[in-house]
Amino acid sequence: MKSASMPELPEAETLRRYLETNSLRKVIERIDIRNERILDNIFPKQLKKSLEGSRFFLSERYGKRIFLGLNDDLLLTIHLGMSGWFDYLSKRESEPSHTRVLIIFADGSRLVYRDPRMFGRIGLTNSIKSFIREKNLGPDALKMDLQTYLNVISKRKGTIKAMLLDQSIVAGLGNLYADESLFQAGIRPDVRGLDEARLVLLFKRIKDVLSTAISIKADFGLFPVTFLITRRIVGGRCPMDGVSLERIRIGGRTSYYCPYHQKS
DNA sequence: CGTGGCTCCTGGCGGC
DNA sequence: TGCCGCCAGGAGCCAC
Numbered sequence: 021m022k023s024a025s026m027p028e029l030p031e032a033e034t035l036r037r038y039l040e041t042n043s044l045r046k047v048i049e050r051i052d053i054r055n056e057r058i059l060d061n062i063f064p065k066q067l068k069k070s071l072e073g074s075r076f077f078l079s080e081r082y083g084k085r086i087f088l089g090l091n092d093d094l095l096l097t098i099h100l101g102m103s104g105w106f107d108y109l110s111k112r113e114s115e116p117s118h119t120r121v122l123i124i125f126a127d128g129s130r131l132v133y134r135d136p137r138m139f140g141r142i143g144l145t146n147s148i149k150s151f152i153r154e155k156n157l158g159p160d161a162l163k164m165d166l167q168t169y170l171n172v173i174s175k176r177k178g179t180i181k182a183m184l185l186d187q188s189i190v191a192g193l194g195n196l197y198a199d200e201s202l203f204q205a206g207i208r209p210d211v212r213g214l215d216e217a218r219l220v221l222l223f224k225r226i227k228d229v230l231s232t233a234i235s236i237k238a239d240f241g242l243f244p245v246t247f248l249i250t251r252r253i254v255g256g257r258c259p260m261d262g263v264s265l266e267r268i269r270i271g272g273r274t275s276y277y278c279p280y281h282q283k284s
Numbered sequence: 285c286g287t288g289g290c291t292c293c294t295g296g297c298g299g300c
Numbered sequence: 301t302g303c304c305g306c307c308a309g310g311a312g313c314c315a316c
Contacts, residue, residue: 026309058294061304084310102309103294117296137293139310178286187311195309272288 027100029161029192030233032084034105039088040079042108043123043131047075051124056133060097068123070094070144071123080148082160083191093146098227101139107132137240152191161192162230166212170222180222181209182271195273196249203248205231208282209275210268252276 027035051071053064070090078089086098098104107116111128121133121142133142144150154265159168172189183189184198193201202209204225207218214222229247236242243249246259258278263274 028310034304099310101293101311136295137291139293176285182287185310272290274307 022189026102026194027084027104027195028197029081029084029230030238031247032086032100032192032274033162033234034077035100036081036086037075039086039106039131039276041278042089043069043106044076044079046129047126048072048123049126050124052124053120054122055138057138058133058142060099060141067142067144071096082148082152083157083187084159084194085151085155085191087148087151089144095145095148095151097141097143097151099141101137101141103137104133104140107134110121116216120170130150132282135139156188156208157191157238158187158189159191161190161226162234164190166223170219172276173219175217177212179210179270180207180214181273181275184226184263185271185273190226192230193213195275196252197226197229200247200249200277201202203277203282206281206283208284209277216239227233248253248276 028200040193048071051068051184052057055066056064059067060229074090076088076090076096080087080089080095084099088096088098090096109115109130109132115122115130115132116134118134119132120137120138121134123131123133125131133140145154158172159246169190173183174184180234181202183199186194199209201222205218205222207214207222232244240250248259251259251265254267256264256276258265258280261280263276263278266279268275
């Protein structure tokens with residue numbers, strides 16, 4: 021499976037579906053931890069003990085995180101960071117570069133976690149609920165209801181882009197889909213204090229953008245031509261207006277927006 | 285509370 | 301051509 025760049029909610033959901041179809045119910049024979057930095061507050065021994073001889077029986081996603089359930093009160097937690105991805109390989113297929121963790125099944129197939137930049141983390145949790153609490157994650161961007169979203173966002177005073185990137189406010193949006201949602205809603209990323217009508221429109225666009233991205237498996241070549249996402253480059257032009265895109269930094273991230281139809 | 289800066293990390297690219 | 305140095309980005313942490 022092609023790895024998506026910069027995993028956010030749609031990439032995580034795409035990968036979850038991939039893992040759901042190829043990695044459940046297979047007996048795990050061995051786990052090979054190539055780089056301990058990838059582990060999220062657990063020792064290699066704990067991970068080995070939890071996985072070896074066991075099997076995954078369910079997959080879940082919340083925000084950008086993926087969970088693979090081992091039993092009723094133990095799940096593997098996956099955070100892809102910036103460049104993390106899984107490849108399911110048959111016995112004969114060769115391992116990709118930057119492999120950090122290898123899960124070897126009894127039938128000889130392997131699940132390979134690769135992550136060049138090593139911002140990703142793999143860990144264990146007893147429940148998704150407690151994990152969400154521990155990591156202080158807000159509502160999942162795809163499943164959140166309008167009222168919850170309005171309650172949280174209308175209380176805050178920061179720029180809208182910074183709020184969308186804050187995982188404790190909304191879980192799942194990263195730099196690219198935050199820009200995309202604002203673009204589709206016609207809102208500039210550096211705006212504060214949006215009125216309710218604007219926030220409601222943004223809420224709808226967030227959902228549209230995320231479900232569109234999931235429907236095309238977050239494949240960069242398949243985004244609608246009306247999307248900003250493939251034009252986020254210096255000198256890029258707005259797909260609606262043909263105007264040169266502006267580039268500013270908010271919260272340490274690069275934001276692209278159309279100065280013509282995105283309003284403050 | 286908000287924000288900006290720094291850190292982790294390395295592939296990729298611009299500039300010389 | 302080759303190499304240096306900077307940048308990208310998620311998120312935690314710290315200082316103001």
